[in-house]
Amino acid sequence: MARITASVFTSHVPAIGAALDLGKTAEPYWQPVFQGYEFSKQWMKDKQPDVIILVFNDHATAFSLDMIPTFAIGTAAQYQPADEGWGPRPVPVVQGHPALAAHIAQSVIQQDFDLTIVNKMDVDHGLTVPLSLMCGQPPADHFAWPCPVVPFAVNVVQYPVPSGQRCFNLGQAIRRAVESFDEDLNVHIWGTGGMSHQLQGPRAGLINREFDNAFLDKLIADPAAAAAIPHIDYVREAGSEGIELVMWLIARGAMKDVAENPSPVRLKHRFYHVPASNTAVGHLILENT
Amino acid sequence: MALDKPYLDVPGTTIFDTEQSRKGYHLNQFCMSLMQAANRERFKADERAYLDEWPMTEDQKLGVLSRDLNRCIALGGNIYFLAKIGATDGKSFQQMAGSMTGMTEDEYRAMMVSGGRSVEGNRFIGEDGDAQAHRQPQGAARTPGH
Numbered sequence: 001m002a003r004i005t006a007s008v009f010t011s012h013v014p015a016i017g018a019a020l021d022l023g024k025t026a027e028p029y030w031q032p033v034f035q036g037y038e039f040s041k042q043w044m045k046d047k048q049p050d051v052i053i054l055v056f057n058d059h060a061t062a063f064s065l066d067m068i069p070t071f072a073i074g075t076a077a078q079y080q081p082a083d084e085g086w087g088p089r090p091v092p093v094v095q096g097h098p099a100l101a102a103h104i105a106q107s108v109i110q111q112d113f114d115l116t117i118v119n120k121m122d123v124d125h126g127l128t129v130p131l132s133l134m135c136g137q138p139p140a141d142h143f144a145w146p147c148p149v150v151p152f153a154v155n156v157v158q159y160p161v162p163s164g165q166r167c168f169n170l171g172q173a174i175r176r177a178v179e180s181f182d183e184d185l186n187v188h189i190w191g192t193g194g195m196s197h198q199l200q201g202p203r204a205g206l207i208n209r210e211f212d213n214a215f216l217d218k219l220i221a222d223p224a225a226a227a228a229i230p231h232i233d234y235v236r237e238a239g240s241e242g243i244e245l246v247m248w249l250i251a252r253g254a255m256k257d258v259a260e261n262p263s264p265v266r267l268k269h270r271f272y273h274v275p276a277s278n279t280a281v282g283h284l285i286l287e288n289t
Numbered sequence: 290m291a292l293d294k295p296y297l298d299v300p301g302t303t304i305f306d307t308e309q310s311r312k313g314y315h316l317n318q319f320c321m322s323l324m325q326a327a328n329r330e331r332f333k334a335d336e337r338a339y340l341d342e343w344p345m346t347e348d349q350k351l352g353v354l355s356r357d358l359n360r361c362i363a364l365g366g367n368i369y370f371l372a373k374i375g376a377t378d379g380k381s382f383q384q385m386a387g388s389m390t391g392m393t394e395d396e397y398r399a400m401m402v403s404g405g406r407s408v409e410g411n412r413f414i415g416e417d418g419d420a421q422a423h424r425q426p427q428g429a430a431r432t433p434g435h
Contacts (some may be wrong), residue, residue, distance in 0.1 A: 014382060015381070015382065015383070029402075059369045059372075060317070060320075060321060060367070060369040060370045060372070060373070061324075064317070064318060064321045065310060065313075065314050065317050065318060065321075065370075066318075083324065084324070084376070085323065085324055085372070085373050085375075085376025085377065086376055157305065157367060157369055158305055158306070158307070158310050158367075159296075159304050159305060159306040159307070160306070160307075196405075198302065198386075198406075199368045199382065199385075199386045200302070200303065200358075200362055200368040200386070200389060201301040201302050201303055201359060201362065201389055201420075202300070202301030202359070202389060202390055202391070202420045202421075202422075202425050202426075202427065203299070203300060203301030203302050203406065203411055203420035204301075204386040204387065204389050204390055204397075204406075205386065205387075205390065205397060205400055205401055205405050205406040206405060206406045206407075206408060206411065206420075207401075207404060207405025207406065207407075208408045209404070211408075231296075232295045232296055235296050235299055235302070235304065236296075236299055236408075236412050236413075237408060237412070240299075240302050240303075240304060241368075274401075274404055274405060275401040275402065275404075275405055277381075277382060277383045277401070278382065278383055278386050278401060278405075280405070
């Protein structure tokens with residue numbers, strides 16, 4: 001059967017993608033950011049997932065205000081990197097896993113989460129920047145991401161966004177869905193976005209190291225407490241766009257220790273850095289034991 | 290009955306809720322249209338004429354023409370949509386975010402490099418942090434007696 005073996009948490013700042021694509025990773029401003037992912041790139045090679053369920057948000061790219069799905073799962077065979085106004089990122093086409101995605105959709109909807117099923121969607125920096133950070137630049141002679149991806153888009157642009165608690169519960173439903181898939185697959189689940197940042201108004205540029213690090217502590221050791229954080233605390237403490245952190249709770253909810261108390265998670269990597277453009281960068285890797 | 294909106298007392302911050310989204314639908318969809326190169330060209334050739342094709346309010350159109358992002362947000366714009374105007378103008382996200390504070394690009398960048406804006410004094414309207422209404426604009430633009 002398929003099983004989730006690890007979860008990855010990372011920010012997905014667009015300027016990180018631009019820095020990678022323009023060859024600026026060694027510049028003093030960017031070097032500390034990419035240094036934080038050196039371990040992670042090697043870890044990806046060592047652990048080689050068969051599929052990644054990648055929880056992200058669309059930034060007014062695939063979804064305009066014509067339709068605003070709260071939770072959307074991609075069941076397509078592939079996804080093109082989007083042109084967000086600066087031209088598409090020069091990264092590989094994202095290969096999907098339609099069979100697993102369709103299975104998850106069926107199972108999770110039957111567990112009372114009303115997913116929108118998406119068969120056509122371009123993917124923006126929310127999905128491709130985490131892939132770049134974790135996988136590095138794919139070589140020219142094998143220009144592909146290392147494995148298929150199931151994109152899972154969450155509305156965090158238009159309020160009210162789903163609560164942390166609902167996201168945490170959804171992660172648990174996704175884990176049950178994966179474990180009922182017959183094929184033997186090593187599945188990773190990633191939660192992306194955050195950490196503290198605000199992109200609008202006179203309060204733009206807000207960063208809160210204390211909140212971010214307390215959130216990382218809770219997410220690792222007491223995820224139920226992290227899930228209980230109300231929206232207003234993210235807005236007030238971590239900036240209006242810090243609300244993206246609810247997406248991390250989907251990935252965290254999918255870890256085994258949430259359902260089975262005696263199986264603690266193993267913390268493989270923790271990184272935090274300020275700033276990348278307007279944003280605090282946070283990153284964790286957790287493995288099931 | 291009034292809905293629960295506990296975020297209305299956060300200074301310098303507009304939450305893009307369903308009410309803002311309803312007000313800003315056409316403004317944001319205009320922004321979305323700039324994702325196509327041909328539309329960007331038409332907009333740049335005659336901004337006013339392009340805006341007049343959209344059922345936006347006059348205030349919204351003036352907000353776009355003057356690139357006053359705070360005004361656009363007050364009128365229902367959302368930053369991820371408004372960013373398409375910035376992309377059309379060749380501006381980065383950091384330049385756009387900074388423009389809403391009154392700081393110069395260098396001042397804003399320096400604030401971020403030194404750890405970002407502090408949350409102290411900026412949690413609730415009525416405190417004395419740098420995002421509060423009585424301390425706008427920020428940076429060198431805030432000359433004595435301004």
